[in-house]
Amino acid sequence: MGMNPLENFRMAFESLWGNKLRSFLALLGIVIGVFAVTAMISLGQMATAGITQDLEAVAGRSIFVQPNFNEGQDFSSAPIREEDLQALQALPVTVIPQLFTSIQYESKPGERRSMQLQGTPGDLPKLDPTNKIARGRYFTDLEARGGLAVAVLSDRAAKDLFPGREAVGQVARLYYPGGARIDLTVVGVLEPPSGIFGGFGSSATVYTPIQLIWNTSPTARRGEYAFVILPLKKGADAQQVTRQVQRIFESRYGKGKYQVQSTESFQGTLRSVTLILQALLGAIAGLSLLVGGIGIMNIMLVSVTERTREIGLRKALGATSGQIRQQFLIEAVVLTLVGGLLGVVLAAGLLLLITATVPFFKVYILSPTTVFLALAVSALVGLFFGVWPAARAAALDPIEALRYE
Amino acid sequence: MTPVVEMRGVTKVYRSGSSTRTVEVHALSGVDLVIYPGEYVALMGPSGSGKSTLMHIIGLLDSPTEGQYSLGGEPVRGLGEAQLARIRNQRVGFVFQAFFLLPRLTALHNVALPLVYRGLPAAERLKRARKALESVGLGDRLDHLPSELSGGQKQRVAIARALVQEPDLLLADEPTGNLDSKSSDEIMELFDALHRQGKTIVMVTHEPDVGARAKRIVRLRDGKVADGGMA
Ligand SMILES: Nc1ncnc2c1ncn2[C@@H]1O[C@H](COP(=O)(O)OP(=O)(O)O)[C@@H](O)[C@H]1O
Numbered sequence: 001m002g003m004n005p006l007e008n009f010r011m012a013f014e015s016l017w018g019n020k021l022r023s024f025l026a027l028l029g030i031v032i033g034v035f036a037v038t039a040m041i042s043l044g045q046m047a048t049a050g051i052t053q054d055l056e057a058v059a060g061r062s063i064f065v066q067p068n069f070n071e072g073q074d075f076s077s078a079p080i081r082e083e084d085l086q087a088l089q090a091l092p093v094t095v096i097p098q099l100f101t102s103i104q105y106e107s108k109p110g111e112r113r114s115m116q117l118q119g120t121p122g123d124l125p126k127l128d129p130t131n132k133i134a135r136g137r138y139f140t141d142l143e144a145r146g147g148l149a150v151a152v153l154s155d156r157a158a159k160d161l162f163p164g165r166e167a168v169g170q171v172a173r174l175y176y177p178g179g180a181r182i183d184l185t186v187v188g189v190l191e192p193p194s195g196i197f198g199g200f201g202s203s204a205t206v207y208t209p210i211q212l213i214w215n216t217s218p219t220a221r222r223g224e225y226a227f228v229i230l231p232l233k234k235g236a237d238a239q240q241v242t243r244q245v246q247r248i249f250e251s252r253y254g255k256g257k258y259q260v261q262s263t264e265s266f267q268g269t270l271r272s273v274t275l276i277l278q279a280l281l282g283a284i285a286g287l288s289l290l291v292g293g294i295g296i297m298n299i300m301l302v303s304v305t306e307r308t309r310e311i312g313l314r315k316a317l318g319a320t321s322g323q324i325r326q327q328f329l330i331e332a333v334v335l336t337l338v339g340g341l342l343g344v345v346l347a348a349g350l351l352l353l354i355t356a357t358v359p360f361f362k363v364y365i366l367s368p369t370t371v372f373l374a375l376a377v378s379a380l381v382g383l384f385f386g387v388w389p390a391a392r393a394a395a396l397d398p399i400e401a402l403r404y405e
Numbered sequence: 406m407t408p409v410v411e412m413r414g415v416t417k418v419y420r421s422g423s424s425t426r427t428v429e430v431h432a433l434s435g436v437d438l439v440i441y442p443g444e445y446v447a448l449m450g451p452s453g454s455g456k457s458t459l460m461h462i463i464g465l466l467d468s469p470t471e472g473q474y475s476l477g478g479e480p481v482r483g484l485g486e487a488q489l490a491r492i493r494n495q496r497v498g499f500v501f502q503a504f505f506l507l508p509r510l511t512a513l514h515n516v517a518l519p520l521v522y523r524g525l526p527a528a529e530r531l532k533r534a535r536k537a538l539e540s541v542g543l544g545d546r547l548d549h550l551p552s553e554l555s556g557g558q559k560q561r562v563a564i565a566r567a568l569v570q571e572p573d574l575l576l577a578d579e580p581t582g583n584l585d586s587k588s589s590d591e592i593m594e595l596f597d598a599l600h601r602q603g604k605t606i607v608m609v610t611h612e613p614d615v616g617a618r619a620k621r622i623v624r625l626r627d628g629k630v631a632d633g634g635m636a
Pocket residue numbers: 419420421430431432450451452453454455456457458459
């Protein structure tokens with residue numbers, strides 16, 4: 001005795017198929033709910049991936065060391081010194097010390113504007129590939145060591161200094177705030193940063209040899225740097241190296257004087273922020289699932305009332321209350337599962353469309369976990385909201401149901 | 406020989422109304438009824454005399470308020486819901502006045518329906534259903550929906566659905582009540598044939614010429630057996 005559970009699925013499909021329009025309307029709530037949840041979760045993952053990629057393109061996998069401004073330190077109280085760089089050389093990183101200061105240029109006769117003068121080693125794009133040359137070249141190591149009066153301009157600086165003209169080959173005339181003048185020959189222009197960081201990342205910066213700033217600036221002190229960028233070598237563990245860098249600076253200067261940060265820790269923060277956003281949006285989308293579930297319950301209750309005869313007949317033919325309950329539960333679950341499947345398919349379509357049209361979303365992500373979760377949740381919604389209608393069907397008295405008026 | 410149906414003092418009381426004023430309807434009071442295998446019994450009596458109630462109790466769709474009832478020698482008192490369902494499935498075949506076919510299933514699948522609850526594989530169910538339909542002369546209507554069949558054909562499908570169970574007892578509640586006289590005759594001839602094959606049949610009817618075909622008439626009046634309760 002007892003029946004094959006697959007039999008119930010077949011019967012569920014038959015009965016739902018027999019009532020296509022109503023089944024479809026009942027599904028709609030679930031379709032929208034699952035669609036919303038799936039799209040939210042996947043869009044969150046795609047956004048995280050997009051930001052992470054942009055960040056990597058702009059900053060690579062690097063560690064930054066600078067004075068701890070939170071603790072009241074500044075470039076003169078906590079400079080980075082030559083001997084610190086020596087100590088860092090032992091780690092699996094490229095050491096790129098940098099220096100910067102404010103500089104002015106004449107935008108119109110008699111009117112001065114500020115931009116940033118940044119001292120770097122030569123051949124920077126080779127040391128840190130996130131810097132890309134658009135036109136011309138970067139100044140060489142030799143030029144840098146010699147402190148030659150050469151410059152590479154950021155995209156913005158080139159536009160500000162030489163509006164409407166090719167900057168490469170020109171001489172940039174710049175003034176320190178104290179008044180001293182420097183003339184730098186422009187040898188190259190950098191590419192603007194890519195991705196979402198392109199908007200706010202392109203500051204007007206003039207790159208020049210560190211040696212030149214030391215030679216000419218009234219404030220810079222020879223042998224001291226403002227900060228150091230440490231791109232990680234392949235295979236190096238970001239967290240571990242970050243701790244090693246921290247230890248070097250703490251052992252030399254004590255706790256709290258320098259701040260050591262890695263792009264990876266920044267990504268971690270980013271991820272937790274998107275996770276919170278995802279959870280919030282997911283919860284809102286979950287509400288629509290609840291509404292969808294109530295819709296299913298409503299339809300199932302109507303269906304039980306309408307099929308009183310059928311239920312009575314099945315009982316007369318030997319169905320137990322348990323089998324009737326199972327039949328209606330499975331019907332509800334099949335209904336929500338089909339709805340869930342449609343929702344996932346719709347979400348997949350939307351995500352494809354978004355990746356194809358919105359530049360920020362570069363990768364298409366619809367993880368198997370998300371799909372599995374969406375379907376599991378739809379099945380659970382069916383089970384939960386099917387319980388009451390199924391119980392009512394099971395409790396039906398066959399005599400009442402079969403009474404012929 | 407063990408009777409198929411053995412009832413002693415069966416009473417059925419329906420209570421309805423509010424908590425302050427209940428109304429009691431004695432649908433059956435003290436019914437004694439014995440039916441042996443192979444009998445063809447017509448259950449007759451005026452409307453409201455308790456025919457359907459008695460039929461439901463015989464078919465285990467309802468239980469007596471008082472009295473003893475054994476089906477095939479087995480007392481049914483105290484059996485659980487699932488056990489009653491199993492006995493219904495294996496030993497009782499119902500035929501109703503209003504056919505009660507599932508409108509979206511073909512004749513073949515309607516007939517196979519009781520076997521679903523026996524856990525038989527689909528191929529076996531359909532094979533037996535086809536045979537049952539052929540035995541009632543509908544071998545050429547297997548894939549028709551109920552809406553594509555005449556009243557007489559629908560009732561023959563319903564009879565095939567009862568036969569496919571190979572029950573100890575066929576219960577028919579006014580099976581010709583919804584049919585014209587020609588279809589009625591055909592259905593009654595089918596029951597005659599089933600009786601000749603040795604089937605035990607209990608048929609509710611209030612039409613005298615239908616009742617006349619049965620070999621025994623049990624008359625009910627106000628919930629009591631007026632005549633023919635004992636073989
Ligand atoms: N569920 C019920 N509640 C109350 N009274 C009922 C119920 N079922 C049947 N009755 C009453 O029991 C009596 C017998 O009914 P029934 O067996 O259907 O008679 P018949 O089939 O002979 O016309 C009738 O008076 C009917 O009104």
